[in-house]
Amino acid sequence: MAFTLPPLPYAYDALEPHIDEQTMKIHHDKHHQAYVDNLNKAIAGTDNENKSLEELVASAGKISPAVRNNAGGHWNHTFFWDILSKDGGAPSGSLAEAINSTFGSFDEFKTKFNAAGVGRFGSGWVWLISREGRIEITSTPNQDNPLMDVADVKGTPILGVDVWEHAYYLKYQNKRPDYLGAIWSVINWKKVQENFDSAK
Ligand code: MN
Numbered sequence: 001m002a003f004t005l006p007p008l009p010y011a012y013d014a015l016e017p018h019i020d021e022q023t024m025k026i027h028h029d030k031h032h033q034a035y036v037d038n039l040n041k042a043i044a045g046t047d048n049e050n051k052s053l054e055e056l057v058a059s060a061g062k063i064s065p066a067v068r069n070n071a072g073g074h075w076n077h078t079f080f081w082d083i084l085s086k087d088g089g090a091p092s093g094s095l096a097e098a099i100n101s102t103f104g105s106f107d108e109f110k111t112k113f114n115a116a117g118v119g120r121f122g123s124g125w126v127w128l129i130s131r132e133g134r135i136e137i138t139s140t141p142n143q144d145n146p147l148m149d150v151a152d153v154k155g156t157p158i159l160g161v162d163v164w165e166h167a168y169y170l171k172y173q174n175k176r177p178d179y180l181g182a183i184w185s186v187i188n189w190k191k192v193q194e195n196f197d198s199a200k
Helices: 021-043 053-058 065-082 093-103 106-119 176-186 189-199
Strands: 124-131 134-141 156-162
Touching: 021 065, 053 065, 065 156, 093 106, 093 134, 093 189, 106 124, 106 134, 106 176, 124 189, 156 189
Parallel strands: none
Antiparallel strands: 124 134, 124 156
């Protein structure tokens, strides 16, 4: 069964001024669409056609680069749209407690997360994952993610931020740290809490 692009769960301009409308349109309608289309092309007529997206991602090291990259791209972007919201705010409850006990404070967590995002050379993602009962920051290259068998640090993503230039270049140009500073205004902490709860 062919994969399809899920609609963005809010308006293209919902995250203004932190993430601009044009970036969201191109990122969702062009980049994410291309991962979906190229994934469908890469699996057409093969055994992978009958696998779920989760199964493809989990076996990334055993499938072709085209399937790995585009299955990762589809999974990662679908996850990303859902953890963004115009409402922003801060974590609360059990997630806030886990962040404070692991990193010292929410501010310390953001500093470390942004440093991991800035430190990811080239294109990739920075993640907060749940792993063996703890939360941890990690990053992956290209469209890899921590669910992949090939990931250096494996775990269940709770929060993930795209640090490819296509995610920020129109508004922030080369200034990835400014984009990572702004992203905290548009994180959907309710959804991140749900991810945290279901990962446990
Ligand atoms: Mn992207």
